[in-house]
Amino acid sequence: MSETLSLPGTVKAERRCPYDPPEAHRRLRDKGELGKLELPGGLVMWFLTKHDDIRAMLADSRFSGARVPFPAMNPEIPAGFFFSMDPPDHTRYRRTLTAEFSVRGARELTGRIERLADRHLDAMEAAGTSADLVAAYASPVPAMVISEILGVPYTYHQKFDHEVRTLRETGGDDQAVGAMATAWWDEMRGFVRAKRAEPGDDMISRLLHDEVEGGALTDEEVVGIAMTIIFAGHEPVENLIGLGMLALFQDGEQLTRLRENPDLIDSAVEEFLRYFPVNNFGTVRTATEDAVINGHPIAKGEIVAGLVSTANRDPERFADPDRLVLDRSHTSHLAFGHGVHQCLGQQLARVELKVLLQRLLVRFPALRLAVAPEEIRYRENTSFYGVHELPVTWAAE
Numbered sequence: 001m002s003e004t005l006s007l008p009g010t011v012k013a014e015r016r017c018p019y020d021p022p023e024a025h026r027r028l029r030d031k032g033e034l035g036k037l038e039l040p041g042g043l044v045m046w047f048l049t050k051h052d053d054i055r056a057m058l059a060d061s062r063f064s065g066a067r068v069p070f071p072a073m074n075p076e077i078p079a080g081f082f083f084s085m086d087p088p089d090h091t092r093y094r095r096t097l098t099a100e101f102s103v104r105g106a107r108e109l110t111g112r113i114e115r116l117a118d119r120h121l122d123a124m125e126a127a128g129t130s131a132d133l134v135a136a137y138a139s140p141v142p143a144m145v146i147s148e149i150l151g152v153p154y155t156y157h158q159k160f161d162h163e164v165r166t167l168r169e170t171g172g173d174d175q176a177v178g179a180m181a182t183a184w185w186d187e188m189r190g191f192v193r194a195k196r197a198e199p200g201d202d203m204i205s206r207l208l209h210d211e212v213e214g215g216a217l218t219d220e221e222v223v224g225i226a227m228t229i230i231f232a233g234h235e236p237v238e239n240l241i242g243l244g245m246l247a248l249f250q251d252g253e254q255l256t257r258l259r260e261n262p263d264l265i266d267s268a269v270e271e272f273l274r275y276f277p278v279n280n281f282g283t284v285r286t287a288t289e290d291a292v293i294n295g296h297p298i299a300k301g302e303i304v305a306g307l308v309s310t311a312n313r314d315p316e317r318f319a320d321p322d323r324l325v326l327d328r329s330h331t332s333h334l335a336f337g338h339g340v341h342q343c344l345g346q347q348l349a350r351v352e353l354k355v356l357l358q359r360l361l362v363r364f365p366a367l368r369l370a371v372a373p374e375e376i377r378y379r380e381n382t383s384f385y386g387v388h389e390l391p392v393t394w395a396a397e
């Protein structure tokens, strides 16, 4: 294998530009090869980069989400933590949440998301003429939405978020990660116990008290479900807004086009999802049997990562794939994955992205980058790639 590969996120990836997937992954795709990485302990990990190969792998029940040996947080899959389960266990939990996260469910949340967005934009405006768009807007609004849906205090989410980031920046060891995870789980147990005793109008209370297919859920299962949602719904929207706005600031024509044509927002959101390589680690599975993907053998026990960012730029799937085309007509990107684990929160994510982008562009017509683009720091070692900060200004020029 001629390419030197590393685990996504462990080293700074070489990219043609900050909005492109890593070059090593693109080269593999263009050569039609699978990337192979030997992990400590003799584990083999394959990287899939082509759209059709990843779709095929994610739809194939021989590839398990339950037996992925990292992150090394929990050797046992906690009750209810359905992100790391295979059917039929996964199916039961996922079904209980379908209505909450349906298109209708997400639309019903629009008003709440708008109010949260406006509140943060008001605070930015009141504080002056410049801000870090990530800290002031792109990060807290989606986190508050998740907290409100679950019915947990935003401070819990903030603490969680802060600890995850600190841990990643300081490269915490497995023991530290384990201790922190135990503390998060324990705190969530406290919220669930309280809602068992006194239900509110939130998702955790509904899971505890409403009738659920297959019998009532235990407190511990509800804790696991809530943690899945905290883990999965926590960073991607923030990173997409940060990276997307940076790209628009650097391409004034596209920014003006989006600002002046609000009807473009739906296709623009879909194109943001396709174009920006926020998914850093890919969709990871373990082969439970020997299998062949597009002619490449994968042995039982080997790990496979579907690099959806590279797939979303696959020239065999998309015309002119490396160009951001705000009115592109397509629906077949893999940003939300595929198969049984396809993103549960995708309709919510679409509404959040739409509302956050629209409200921001309307509120600050002169919004622009406040520093030189070279000063921007990128998040490399997180599950979601993006910018650490995005200093912006809306002062009159």
Ligand code: HEM
Binding pocket: 082, 083, 084, 094, 228, 229, 232, 233, 234, 236, 237, 240, 279, 282, 283, 284, 308, 334, 335, 336, 337, 338, 340, 341, 342, 343, 344, 345, 346, 348, 349
């Ligand atoms: C732009 C935003 C988002 C992106 C790009 C995204 C992407 C993804 C991807 C690729 C997967 C599949 C992972 C895999 O197969 O291994 C996934 C699963 C999931 N996502 Fe999202 N997501 C986003 C927003 C959200 C939000 C806002 C929520 C809030 C609830 C959420 C909740 C989940 C859950 C619970 C799963 C696991 C589903 C399952 O295992 O059945 N996501 N997401």
